[in-house]
Amino acid sequence: xxxxxxSIVLVSGGLDSAVTAAIAALTTEPAFLHVNYGQRTExxxxxxxxxxxxxxxxxxxxxxxxxxxxxxxxxxLTDLQIQVPKGRLYRKNIPVTYVxxxxxxxxxxxxxxxxxxxxxxxxxxxxxxxxxxYPDCREEFFKAFEKxxxxxxxxxxxxxxxxPLIHRRKSWIVKTGLRLKAPLHLTWSCYKxxxxxxxxxxxxxxxxRGFKEAGVEDPIPYKKLKQGEAR
Amino acid sequence: xxxxxxSIVLVSGGLDSAVTAAIAALTTEPAFLHVNYGQRTExxxxxxxxxxxxxxxxxxxxxxxxxxxxxxxxxxLTDLQIQVPKGRLYRKNIPVTYVxxxxxxxxxxxxxxxxxxxxxxxxxxxxxxxxxxYPDCREEFFKAFEKxxxxxxxxxxxxxxxxPLIHRRKSWIVKTGLRLKAPLHLTWSCYKxxxxxxxxxxxxxxxxRGFKEAGVEDPIPYKKLKQGEAR
Numbered sequence: 001x002x003x004x005x006x007s008i009v010l011v012s013g014g015l016d017s018a019v020t021a022a023i024a025a026l027t028t029e030p031a032f033l034h035v036n037y038g039q040r041t042e043x044x045x046x047x048x049x050x051x052x053x054x055x056x057x058x059x060x061x062x063x064x065x066x067x068x069x070x071x072x073x074x075x076x077l078t079d080l081q082i083q084v085p086k087g088r089l090y091r092k093n094i095p096v097t098y099v100x101x102x103x104x105x106x107x108x109x110x111x112x113x114x115x116x117x118x119x120x121x122x123x124x125x126x127x128x129x130x131x132x133x134y135p136d137c138r139e140e141f142f143k144a145f146e147k148x149x150x151x152x153x154x155x156x157x158x159x160x161x162x163x164p165l166i167h168r169r170k171s172w173i174v175k176t177g178l179r180l181k182a183p184l185h186l187t188w189s190c191y192k193x194x195x196x197x198x199x200x201x202x203x204x205x206x207x208x209r210g211f212k213e214a215g216v217e218d219p220i221p222y223k224k225l226k227q228g229e230a231r
Numbered sequence: 232x233x234x235x236x237x238s239i240v241l242v243s244g245g246l247d248s249a250v251t252a253a254i255a256a257l258t259t260e261p262a263f264l265h266v267n268y269g270q271r272t273e274x275x276x277x278x279x280x281x282x283x284x285x286x287x288x289x290x291x292x293x294x295x296x297x298x299x300x301x302x303x304x305x306x307x308l309t310d311l312q313i314q315v316p317k318g319r320l321y322r323k324n325i326p327v328t329y330v331x332x333x334x335x336x337x338x339x340x341x342x343x344x345x346x347x348x349x350x351x352x353x354x355x356x357x358x359x360x361x362x363x364x365y366p367d368c369r370e371e372f373f374k375a376f377e378k379x380x381x382x383x384x385x386x387x388x389x390x391x392x393x394x395p396l397i398h399r400r401k402s403w404i405v406k407t408g409l410r411l412k413a414p415l416h417l418t419w420s421c422y423k424x425x426x427x428x429x430x431x432x433x434x435x436x437x438x439x440r441g442f443k444e445a446g447v448e449d450p451i452p453y454k455k456l457k458q459g460e461a462r
Contacts, residue, residue, distance in 0.1 A: 062303075068296065072343045100346035101339055101383055108335040112303045115331035136383035144382045148375040152332055152367035 003029045006119035007162075008110045010035070013048030014189045015207055016165055019173050020125035021056060022182035023164045028121055031060035033113060035106050037099065038067040044194035051186040060117065064109050069099050103136040104145065107161065111149050114159050123162045129169065130206055139166050170210025178216065185219035196223040234260045237350035238393075239341045241266070244279030245420045246438055247396055250404050251356035252287060253413035254395045259352055262291035264344060266337050269298040275425035282417040291348060295340050303331065334367040335376065338392065342380050345390050354393045360400065361437055370397050401441025409447065416450035427454040 007028035011017045012035075024030045034049040036042050046063070053061050099105065103126070110122045124142070131137035146161040153159060165173055177184050189207045190197035197204050199222040211218040238259035242248045243266075255261045265280040267273050277294070284292050334357070341353045355373070362368035373392050381389040396404055408415050420438045421428035428435050430453040442449040 064300075069340065069343060072293075072340075072347050100343045100385070101380070102343075104335070104339040104342065104379065104383055108332055108339050109300065109303075111335065112300060112331045112333070116303050135385050138382065141379060141383040144375070144379040148335065148372060148379050149332070151369065151375045152335055152372040154331070154366050 003027065005029070005121065006031065006114075006117060007121040007123055008033050008114050008119050009123040010106060010110060010125065011049050011052055012125075013045040013052065013187060014125075014203070015170075015177070015184060015187050015210070016125035016127055016130075016173060018052055018182045018184060018187045019177040019180070020123050020164060021052060022177060022180035024121070024123040024162070025056055026180070028119075030056065030058060030123070031062070031113070031117060031119060032056075032058045033106075033110055034061070034063045035109070036063065036065045036067055037069065037102075039191070041188070041191060041194050044188050044190075048186060048188040052183065055183045055186060062109075062113055066099070066105055066109075069102075069105055072099060101136055103141070107145055107149075111153060111159060115153050115155055118155070119159070120155075120157050121160045121162050123164070125165050126163055127165050127170075127173070128167060139163060142166070169213070170206060171213035174210045174214040174216065178214075187220070193223065196221050198223055234258065236260070236352065237262065237345075237348060238352040238354055239264055239345050239350050240354040241337060241341060241356065242280050242283055243356075244276040244283065244418060245356075245434070246401075246408070246415060246418050246441070247356035247358055247361075247404060249283055249413045249415060249418045250408040250411070251354050251395060252283060253408060253411035255352070255354040255393070256287055257411070259350075261287065261289060261354070262293070262344070262348060262350060263287075263289045264337075264341055265292070265294045266340070267294065267296045267298055268300065268333075270422070272419070272422060272425050275419050275421075279417060279419035283414065286414045286417060293340075293344055297336055297340075300333075300336055332367055334372070338376055338380075342384060342390060346384050346386055349386070350390070351386075351388050352391045352393050354395070356396050357394055358396050358401075358404070359398060370394060373397070400444070401437060402444035405441045405445040405447065409445075418451070424454065427452050429454055 005028045007024045007030045009021045009024045009030045009032055011021055011032045021030060032053045034046060114122055126137045128138055135141060142161050142163050150158040189203045191201045191203045192198040197220055208218060236259045238255045238261045240252045240255045240261045240263055242252055242263045252261060263284045265277060345353055357368045359369055366372060373394050377392040384390060420434045422432045422434045423429040428451055439449060
């Protein structure tokens with residue numbers, strides 16, 4: 001059956017975005033958007049993105065580069081011709097990839113693209129629980145942004161922002177992914193390595209716990225632990 | 232008197248942004264943000280931006296490049312690795328520089344920067360009357376975006392979006408600029424030329440009408456009209 005409704009899905013290449021894509025594909029023809037912002041495993045994530053796009057036979061993909069924005073939040077500000085007085089940085093130990101208000105940047109790109117290709121829904125796999133309290137990962141932010149989208153675009157039908165995972169646990173996400181036959185073996189979550197997942201970073205731990213709670217084995221390869229090392 | 236409140240001012244280099252900067256400078260220490268998106272007179276506008284920043288002795292300036300986004304709305308989509316099926320473009324005669332939802336992109340950058348340098352106000356010199364009905368130039372869009380900013384940022388004080396010109400006429404803007412000693416001679420509005428303003432494009436006509444209604448002469452140089460040519 002040909003789907004008449006088009007959507008934009010934000011696909012990082014990780015578990016959550018793959019399951020979000022599977023949910024979006026149930027009722028819409030999805031277009032995949034990926035954003036680079038200088039993350040360490042950027043190329044590995046892009047590979048996962050491309051594999052997911054191929055798996056879902058996605059007709060439209062867009063890779064946008066906002067790595068210049070990631071510099072706003074840290075000491076590399078000078079790259080953008082900004083003069084940063086010493087001792088005035090926003091936070092001491094801010095991660096290099098952190099961008100304040102990042103989801104607004106990503107959703108703005110998604111909205112512009114949705115308007116251009118006449119898509120009526122934007123899917124983002126944000127999970128409140130995992131987001132360490134980032135304000136732009138909360139449901140109320142997405143609701144407020146959706147209103148700004150409605151008032152700031154010229155489409156006939158308002159563009160909706162869909163957050164199907166926002167209040168879900170990782171185990172629910174894993175189970176739903178399996179039920180919808182999402183290609184979890186093609187996803188990549190590790191922030192450290194690019195061949196075998198490290199199994200030790202926050203992102204790996206969150207993912208592994210989700211699979212454990214769901215009672216299934218994670219299909220991606222992990223580094224072997226050394227003797228005495230705990231996962 | 233040292234101003235304790237910091238602001239971000241969106242400075243294109245044109246008349247409206249110069250007057251907006253003058254208004255912002257009354258109560259805040261402004262930081263100037265300029266955005267390039269491949270407009271024809273990009274370099275001339277940047278020059279005006281730099282001169283305005285020098286005039287106001289602005290400590291912080293930021294030039295962000297979103298020209299990749301301007302391609303979302305037109306046929307150059309392919310630059311972003313997107314496959315565009317024939318006959319599917321959003322509009323037939325869309326201007327090259329048009330970006331759907333553009334002000335959301337610009338305000339997202341401004342918000343991220345405001346959060347990073349602890350600025351509490353963002354000034355944008357949008358004028359509803361001049362905006363040919365662009366939805367993202369209307370007051371209600373800015374109000375909705377301000378709410379998204381409040382919910383999507385981690386600042387103690389909410390960041391306000393200020394639109395002091397939103398319901399003003401060009402003549403009011405010119406008069407206010409003169410009253411606040413804004414350096415109108417350093418601004419650039421023409422979309423066509425970069426040495427002498429053409430005096431014939433929409434932007435020039437709007438500007439010239441504003442000066443005429445205000446009863447003062449525009450201080451920037453215009454091309455001489457040929458015999459029989461009407462301005």
